[in-house]
Amino acid sequence: MNTNLRSESLGPADAASTGPRVGVLALQGDFREHARVLSGLGADVSLVRRPNELAALDGLVIPGGESTVMDKLSRAYGLAEPLKAAIADGLPVYGTCAGLIMLADTLLDAIADQQSLGGLDVVVRRNAFGSQNQSFETDLDVPALGGEPVHAVFIRGPVVESVGPAATPLASLADGRVVAVEQGNLLGTSFHPEITGEHRFHEYFLEKAGRRAAAARTP
Ligand code: GLN
Numbered sequence: 001m002n003t004n005l006r007s008e009s010l011g012p013a014d015a016a017s018t019g020p021r022v023g024v025l026a027l028q029g030d031f032r033e034h035a036r037v038l039s040g041l042g043a044d045v046s047l048v049r050r051p052n053e054l055a056a057l058d059g060l061v062i063p064g065g066e067s068t069v070m071d072k073l074s075r076a077y078g079l080a081e082p083l084k085a086a087i088a089d090g091l092p093v094y095g096t097c098a099g100l101i102m103l104a105d106t107l108l109d110a111i112a113d114q115q116s117l118g119g120l121d122v123v124v125r126r127n128a129f130g131s132q133n134q135s136f137e138t139d140l141d142v143p144a145l146g147g148e149p150v151h152a153v154f155i156r157g158p159v160v161e162s163v164g165p166a167a168t169p170l171a172s173l174a175d176g177r178v179v180a181v182e183q184g185n186l187l188g189t190s191f192h193p194e195i196t197g198e199h200r201f202h203e204y205f206l207e208k209a210g211r212r213a214a215a216a217r218t219p
Pocket residue numbers: 063064065066067068096097098099101126127155156157158
């Protein structure tokens with residue numbers, strides 16, 4: 001499989017991109033959907049499967065999928081420690097669903113030996129919606145993004161059970177459960193904007209990546 005998206009068909013924005021250089025962790029899950037959205041927004045997108053592919057990135061997306069598999073593969077491929085170091089260094093990272101689980105400092109209902117990368121000062125419960133309501137759609141107010149509510153698709157998603165002092169909730173369900181959080185350059189959502197045509201979270205992430213790129217390229 002190609003590791004470089006520029007050799008795959010991603011539309012015209014990719015070829016001429018001067019936007020921030022963003023990676024999408026491509027160990028497992030819906031990384032192609034994220035890559036298409038980011039490329040369409042003008043980012044210079046690459047897929048990340050090896051530690052050296054993290055170098056020179058201005059931002060990273062960790063997709064939805066299965067966090068237990070992403071955890072195992074990231075450790076097996078020697079990516080977990082470089083990813084933790086990049087997060088600690090302030091790299092903008094956006095995690096959706098399993099990606100949010102990977103970014104959480106503390107997990108509930110994890111499998112034995114499951115580890116997260118951490119970075120977000122939150123407690124996240126996996127598969128929090130139970131068998132009757134594993135997948136559903138709803139509209140969420142997200143004041144940080146302004147404008148219309150965000151149409152959110154949940155697919156066996158996690159919830160943020162508690163938000164520590166370093167993190168800020170961005171959106172909650174009607175029952176008060178938190179489903180989107182931010183902490184500095186880190187962003188996490190329980191749901192999947194990459195599959196609904198809702199691009200404001202990706203734009204919000206790319207603003208962070210753009211600021212990182214500008215700072216890195218200032219002499
Ligand atoms: N239930 C999955 C997990 O625990 C997440 C599902 C998703 O990313 N859509 O990783």
